[in-house]
Amino acid sequence: MFEANEDYLKLPGSYLFSTVAKKAAAYQKAHPEAKIIRMGIGDVTQPLPPAVIKALHRAVDEMADAETFRGYAPDLGYDFLRKAMAENDYRARGCDIADDEIFISDGAKSDSGNIQEIFQRDNVLAVCDPVYPVYVDSNVMAGRTGTYDEKTTRWSNVIYMPCTEENGFAPDFPEKTPDFIYLCSPNNPTGTALTKDQLQGWVDYANRNGAVIIFDAAYEAYIHDDNVPHSIFECRGARTCAIEIRSFSKNAGFTGLRLGATVIPKDLVDHNKTPLWNLWARRHGTKYNGAPYIVQRAGEACYTEEGKQEIRDMVGRYMHNASFIRRSLLDMGFAAYGGVNSPYIWLKTPDSMTSWEFFDKLLAQANVIGTPGSGFGPSGEHFFRLTAFGSEENSVEAMERIRKMV
Ligand code: PLP
Numbered sequence: 001m002f003e004a005n006e007d008y009l010k011l012p013g014s015y016l017f018s019t020v021a022k023k024a025a026a027y028q029k030a031h032p033e034a035k036i037i038r039m040g041i042g043d044v045t046q047p048l049p050p051a052v053i054k055a056l057h058r059a060v061d062e063m064a065d066a067e068t069f070r071g072y073a074p075d076l077g078y079d080f081l082r083k084a085m086a087e088n089d090y091r092a093r094g095c096d097i098a099d100d101e102i103f104i105s106d107g108a109k110s111d112s113g114n115i116q117e118i119f120q121r122d123n124v125l126a127v128c129d130p131v132y133p134v135y136v137d138s139n140v141m142a143g144r145t146g147t148y149d150e151k152t153t154r155w156s157n158v159i160y161m162p163c164t165e166e167n168g169f170a171p172d173f174p175e176k177t178p179d180f181i182y183l184c185s186p187n188n189p190t191g192t193a194l195t196k197d198q199l200q201g202w203v204d205y206a207n208r209n210g211a212v213i214i215f216d217a218a219y220e221a222y223i224h225d226d227n228v229p230h231s232i233f234e235c236r237g238a239r240t241c242a243i244e245i246r247s248f249s250k251n252a253g254f255t256g257l258r259l260g261a262t263v264i265p266k267d268l269v270d271h272n273k274t275p276l277w278n279l280w281a282r283r284h285g286t287k288y289n290g291a292p293y294i295v296q297r298a299g300e301a302c303y304t305e306e307g308k309q310e311i312r313d314m315v316g317r318y319m320h321n322a323s324f325i326r327r328s329l330l331d332m333g334f335a336a337y338g339g340v341n342s343p344y345i346w347l348k349t350p351d352s353m354t355s356w357e358f359f360d361k362l363l364a365q366a367n368v369i370g371t372p373g374s375g376f377g378p379s380g381e382h383f384f385r386l387t388a389f390g391s392e393e394n395s396v397e398a399m400e401r402i403r404k405m406v
Contacts, residue, residue: 008140017040020040023363024040034367038369039368039394041371043389048252048253049302049310049314054301058297059294073292075285076285077102080296080300081104081296082104084299084300086102087303088303104290106291108218109134113138115214125158129377129379130163130379131376133375159176168192173201181214183215183216185199185217186222189344189373190346191344195229199235200235210271212243212268213238217246219342221311245262246261246262254298258295259296322342324392329347329399334348344386348384355373355380355381355382355384362402365405366401370385
């Protein structure tokens with residue numbers, strides 16, 4: 001008989017962003033006149049690039065014709081998209097990745113939540129603290145937990161690597177070697193990015209210790225500094241220790257369209273010498289029936305010259321907001337990080353307020369919503385995340401309101 005995994009029940013009652021949304025809805029209900037500015041959830045606001053819209057229309061028309069109609073997509077992805085990604089995201093950067101090492105999916109949330117299925121149940125994982133909640137929660141749901149400490153609300157099979165002001169939000173190597181490690185750069189939520197040397201250090205550490213790095217590159221398009229790698233496969237030796245997860249959501253505005261990919265080199269094996277590529281192909285083939293044809297054609301359009309330019313413009317507009325928000329907060333006397341290679345700004349709450357106290361104050365006094373840092377892990381306490389995904393007008397208005405509040 002199926003028994004509920006008890007650890008599952010110890011997870012917070014709802015996903016962080018659902019809690020934020022509920023609080024915002026309750027405030028709006030009580031104050032119907034309030035014009036709330038949403039800088040909480042990391043959702044994009046600009047429409048899809050015209051090249052993507054054109055590709056969608058073309059693909060829809062193909063579906064209306066018996067000659068060109070497509071049914072089930074290949075579960076690992078259409079060759080045209082895998083090739084476009086391999087050429088543009090990897091080989092153009094000197095990364096040795098073959099087309100068939102790329103598995104197309106419906107996004108990075110599913111992939112980063114599901115990838116743990118190809119690791120052993122008793123494996124130990126390491127995550128940054130603060131962390132994108134999916135990494136830990138999906139492992140807990142799978143029962144990869146060990147013992148639970150009520151006080152710290154932590155599981156013994158999870159190594160938490162603090163990312164603090166002191167270490168520049170770049171984690172130190174853990175004392176005990178994990179079997180697999182989640183790294184996200186540019187980082188959600190801290191908005192900071194690992195340099196080439198720092199990421200090379202992690203690749204060397206993983207190869208030395210037989211660990212696998214799961215590298216989440218969802219925010220790769222926001223990188224501006226030359227010394228920040230766009231892919232972990234820019235590092236020497238990454239083929240034997242790394243998996244990379246990519247998303248079209250923040251790069252090209254696909255949050256509602258849904259498209260992503262996971263890259264697993266064929267050289268990468270687990271402790272039993274089983275290629276992880278084979279395990280993921282087996283898993284994907286069993287539980288996933290392929291991203292829609294029309295969406296994969298839309299993804300392909302992102303790699304045309306027109307698509308690339310439109311995406312650069314779109315990201316540029318968000319980054320204009322990011323740098324404005326960052327500068328405004330610094331100017332108001334906040335300690336603020338991120339916003340240079342990332343659409344996220346990570347600010348320290350004033351007067352030692354807790355993250356949730358600051359959330360309530362900001363909502364009540366400025367009608368601005370952000371995300372409490374503590375929701376991403378204990379090291380996020382006394383921090384707060386704002387996003388640059390809104391309009392320029394709203395970003396300016398929000399900063400004016402915060403300036404009046406402090
Ligand atoms: N990974 C990180 C670090 C994210 O912040 C997000 C979304 O906010 C995702 C993955 C999810 O991306 P997708 O929309 O492709 O599922």
